[in-house]
Amino acid sequence: MTEPHPPSPGPVRRLKALLPDLSPWRSSPDFRRMWLAGFVTVFGSFLTFVAVPLQLKELTGSALAVGAIGAVELVPLIVFGLYGGALADALDRRKLILWTEAGLGVLSGLLLLNTLLPHPMVWPLYLVAALVSALTGLQRPALHAIVPRIVPHEQLPAAIALNSLRWQAGAIIGPSLAGVVIAFAGLPLAYLLDIVSYALSLALVVGLAPSPASKDAEKPSLRGILDGARYAWSRKELLGTYAVDLAAMFFAYPTAIFPFLADDLGAPWALGLLYGAGAVGSLAVTLTSGWIARVHRHGRMVAGAALGWGLAMAVAGWLHNLWLVLLFLAAAGACDTVSGLFRSAIWDQTIPDELRGRLAGIEMLSYSVGPQLGQVRAGGMASLTNVRTSVWAGGLACVASVGLLAVSLPKLMAYDQRTDEHAVRMRERKAAEVTEAA
Template sequence: MPRPTGRLRALLPDLSPWHSSRDFRRMWLAGLVTVFGTFLTFVAVPLQLKELTGSALAVGAIGAVELVPLIVFGLYGGALADAVDRRKLILWTEVGLGVLSALLLLNTLLPEPLVWPLYVVAALTSALAGLQRPAMQAIVPRVVAHDQLPAAIALNSVRWQVGAVAGPSLAGLLIAFAGLEWAYALDVASYVLSGALLLGLAPSPAPREAEKPSLRGILEGGRYAWSRKELLGTYAIDMVAMLFAFPTAIFPFLADDLDAPWALGLMYAAGAVGSLVVSLTSGWASRVHRHGRMVVCAAAGWGAAMAVAGWMHNVWLVLLFLAVAGGCDMVSGLFRSAIWDQTIPDELRGRLAGIEMLSYSVGPQLGQVRAGGMASLTNVRASVWAGGVACLASVGLLAAALPKLMSYDARTDEHAVRMRGRKAAEAVAEAA
């Protein structure tokens, strides 16, 4: 087999984290299995609510019930990740998420499935995800070399997108031909397998001087984030992009509006297809240094693509622009994560990861409520295109208001330079 040419190799993802870190490989594989199962449920829950209630508002309300647990436990989970063994925290929350998925399966197997368990499980799942995600993000800089962090971010994105493409696509087929219970059953099985993989991770204890989780510690992380306006910019940009242009809750209704119910799974997968294309050609990302500008431009592209998708009447064009939006979101995510992981000190990593998680999770939850509410007041198509236009305008205003984000340069930023020096010193000490 011929080897890739120099130009092609420059585009392909950098596999150095995979080769150099056993723990990264285990986490990558466990995450692939989990995200595959999670996306099965991601499609199944709103579709089941649509079948049980017939209400776009009821489907959008899933985002509302998930919001408060995500905020509370996301912030606490960030403080916890700085105070306990991150491996144990990841493992036990994975077990809890598997149990909740099993409860969805049991409810679906009832002769008459109930509506309220869907909301209760959604809220509890949001709480456990809030506890887990900061630890998952905070552990990566411990198991991957500093200069390999952008590559690790890209590889984790590939993992997420493979599941995001395969999960919804399979969910659509499973639900159509076998029933909702099979989607939930496969999600349960995915948690069993991912838990087995995570058991093999090396311990990741907190430093001896780490304080117990407290409100004071959470506020300390908040003060640090507030002092870094470029960090605030990444949070704000992603928040408004998801708030105004995240219409996934109403995809079942959009599919009906387009007379294409068969395309529901493809709608959920389209964004991930675009993201996957970007991730698989992400070799260029390591040569970009002005990360803030890329975040802004990509978020604007996300809003513009969503607006066009809302205007389209052909289902294939809708899918195309959903894929374009997903690609833009992936570019934004790559450079947001690079700023976070390369500039934040390890002793604050968990708490800042909790804040970061809120920035990229609360927005989608509110976005579901916005999309469902606006669709019920106007119509599905207007909810999609108007959200995209609002996103585009909001991103432009934030870019003008946040000059530090626009001027961020990974080569010269004082925080990035300091973290590179610290990592180099740690590597020398370990070698000695």
């Protein structure tokens, strides 16, 4: 007589298994504050994200001038990103987030003032873009490094997914609303709403608990930054995540030329949709992200999803139907989110807290420098060829480069969070901290 099979899970249980894990939201009041502050800021920032290239297009009519935004942002991002990582290990992370958030709000105010001039100038757009890049470089390592302190170790993948969901919601609402706001009310209102978003975010960040540096933390120094870089170099699977993301973003991040793509598609009214389409795909992944906890070979997911990103961008560049272009941009966004979720899981579950800020600075460069250079590549190639060639050729180059990296990075392809020595060590350390606290 055969043993009866256990009953299969019902549809409700299967649905719950796909939905995002809300345990970080329930267990950590500080995570809730951070999540809400980030949502408000992302919402406003995406208004400016659309407004600045559109204003440059109106003032210059040049795809190269629009793509040059990425060039002026690059050096401040590198310099202040690395220094911001060192600051995040040496200072109170809450205070660092607070002051940089205030500075970003002031810079949005400068964009508003320039726009209200009888004849808005071009150079302030580049200057503010560079300063925003510098403050972002100082802030993001602290934002990233504070999460493992306020969320239990086993809940970090869920926290990453929820933070991704926050970004995606803002990325959908912000650009879509920006297109409508700019079309019917003009650029000043978009900048004003961004300022308001920073004010609301500051009110939430003030309520965070202090997050001081560890007792043996060193002062920010070049030596400390180099120590972080040496640690990253010793971890080939970490280097693999950086390399894959840099390649994918450099070759297949054409958002700077979306205003020209909208014109080429005969749908300038759809600019906000082009900016928001990727976030729609990202949101679909995040809303069904319950499955990520059951995947352990994170490195393979990072590389495979990056290949999907490039392929989807290549197809979007070939198509001439607006709705099909939006569909494949959404598919690209979904792939990018899958890759990002597993990159972040590798980072957060394996890097020691005393190096978390400096490594977060390096990580920020890996996922921010690529898009900046990608904007320059997209704008430059569009000016030499045309908008569509810039998009589809970049997508194919992404597929080729990521495929080559996957073959060349055995440590990344072999990574398994159940058995990786660094992940095991971090789990043991967190368990010991919980035991001591009890």
